[in-house]
Amino acid sequence: MQVEYRVDLRPHHTFGLPVHAAAWVELTDAARLPEILALPEYDPATVLWLGGGSNVLFGGDYAGLVVHLAHKGIAAEARADGRVAVTAQAGEIWHDFVQHTVAQGWYGLENLSLIPGTVGAAPVQNIGAYGVEVGEYIASVYCFDVDTQQFVTLDAAACRFAYRDSLFKQEGRGRYVICAVTFVLDTVFAPRLAYGDVAAVAAEIAAGRAIGAADVAAAVCRIRQSKLPDPKVLGNAGSFFKNPVVDAETAAALLAQHPTLPHYPQADGRVKLAAGWLIDQCGLKGFAVGGAAVHDKQALVLVNRDHASAADVRALAQTVQARVAEGFGVALEPEPVWLAC
Numbered sequence: 106m107q108v109e110y111r112v113d114l115r116p117h118h119t120f121g122l123p124v125h126a127a128a129w130v131e132l133t134d135a136a137r138l139p140e141i142l143a144l145p146e147y148d149p150a151t152v153l154w155l156g157g158g159s160n161v162l163f164g165g166d167y168a169g170l171v172v173h174l175a176h177k178g179i180a181a182e183a184r185a186d187g188r189v190a191v192t193a194q195a196g197e198i199w200h201d202f203v204q205h206t207v208a209q210g211w212y213g214l215e216n217l218s219l220i221p222g223t224v225g226a227a228p229v230q231n232i233g234a235y236g237v238e239v240g241e242y243i244a245s246v247y248c249f250d251v252d253t254q255q256f257v258t259l260d261a262a263a264c265r266f267a268y269r270d271s272l273f274k275q276e277g278r279g280r281y282v283i284c285a286v287t288f289v290l291d292t293v294f295a296p297r298l299a300y301g302d303v304a305a306v307a308a309e310i311a312a313g314r315a316i317g318a319a320d321v322a323a324a325v326c327r328i329r330q331s332k333l334p335d336p337k338v339l340g341n342a343g344s345f346f347k348n349p350v351v352d353a354e355t356a357a358a359l360l361a362q363h364p365t366l367p368h369y370p371q372a373d374g375r376v377k378l379a380a381g382w383l384i385d386q387c388g389l390k391g392f393a394v395g396g397a398a399v400h401d402k403q404a405l406v407l408v409n410r411d412h413a414s415a416a417d418v419r420a421l422a423q424t425v426q427a428r429v430a431e432g433f434g435v436a437l438e439p440e441p442v443w444l445a446c
Contacts, residue, residue: 106130106140108170117173118158119221120418120441121340121409126153126171135176135194135284138249146170149251153444154282156195156223160230160342162441164415174225176284179205184289190244192287195225199232207318211290213242215322216297219329221336221343225283229273230440231266235325236300240266244289246273248281256284268377269347269440294318302328332403340409341400345422346380346437359433380429380437381405387428394421419443 112129115121128146132138141147151169155161175196182190189211193202199222203214216237226232231240243266246259259281265272273281296316298304306324307316314320334341348369351359356376360366363386367379384390384404391401393410395417400406407421426437 106137106144108144108146112171114158114163114167114171117155117171118161118163119336119340120162120342120413121336122163122413122415122418124163124166124415126167126169128170129173130170131173131175133176133196135174135249138282138284139254141170141172142251142254144170149279156226157198157221159220159222159336160226160441161444162342162415162418163444164419167444174223174282174284181209181211187293188289188291190287190289192247192285193224194285195223195283197224198222199224199227203322206288206290207322210292212292212294212318213237213290214239214288215318216300216303216325218322218325224286228264228266228271228283228286230269231271233269235303235328236297238266238268240264240271242288242290244287246281246283247285247287248283250281252280257281268350296321333406334400334402334408339400340413341406342441344380344405344440345407346384346405346425347440348377348380349383349435349437350375350377351435352376355434359435363433378435383429383433383435383437384425387425387432389425389428392421392424394424397421399425 109129112126114124114126130141147170153169153171155171155173176194177196178194180192184190191211200219202224203218207215216235217239220232220234227239228243228246231238243261246264248257248259250257294317303324306327307320310323311320353374353376356368367382369377371377381404389399390404392399396411396413397417398408398410400408422439429435429437
């Protein structure tokens with residue numbers, strides 16, 4: 106297994122900060138993962154298991170070993186209930202995988218089109234968009250348990266999926282290396298169009314036809330491209346802050362003052378608020394600290410506008426949090442994982 110040293114990480118994380126890894130390994134076969142633990146460069150306290158780098162921010166050069174999970178492959182098996190179990194290796198590019206499922210007539214993930222990152226990262230964040238969360242379709246996650254040095258399969262319940270959260274972000278972080286994910290997808294298409302402009306844009310694309318999964322996927326792509334910057338053009342980590350969830354009393358008080366505040370009642374009685382709206386109302390679109398800025402079209406996204414440093418991004422994020430807390434009494438929590446270096 107080849108180890109490289111002082112590797113430039115800019116191509117390997119979507120924010121494009123000028124940082125390096127002290128040591129780097131490219132993993133193209135999950136079965137060889139146990140070999141990494143025998144490398145002299147391996148330290149369980151500092152090793153970083155990296156996918157597409159769309160949900161991490163480096164605070165500087167990374168002093169430990171970075172393992173790039175690049176193994177790929179997709180397999181499918183028909184189920185007795187008419188659905189299909191689709192297993193994708195962790196290194197598959199998420200958007201490419203979604204496009205593949207739609208082309209094969211396997212439905213459910215089309216609303217999650219164009220989300221950056223890899224299949225292996227999807228369960229960690231329980232990625233979601235346009236009314237769908239990936240955890241709804243995950244049957245199991247195949248992992249390497251670093252503590253026991255065994256491969257294990259965790260069912261959906263064990264993964265403890267919640268809003269932008271999972272076992273892998275909590276006590277399982279650093280213990281379970283995701284190798285593959287098995288999804289259970291439908292073979293009969295049932296569109297989910299209640300969120301945002303998806304229904305209208307999908308109908309426009311369908312142009313009189315019955316709306317299909319490819320139309321929904323294309324609609325989501327069109328909407329995302331109209332609002333969100335392409336990380337290949339303008340470095341970013343997607344939605345930088347989670348939509349805050351507050352108690353009903355707090356939501357009622359805010360809505361009395363701000364009737365146009367987008368809000369979404371939750372099953373537990375709490376209310377989810379639109380973080381982007383809160384940031385926008387603070388007049389922060391386009392606001393910059395050094396080379397980092399709030400995107401001028403979508404306030405929920407922070408961007409690398411001009412050779413931003415890690416310090417620029419951190420200072421900008423803290424300013425946004427402070428302004429929203431001051432203006433609305435609401436705490437914003439970042440989505441990307443900050444890596445102390």
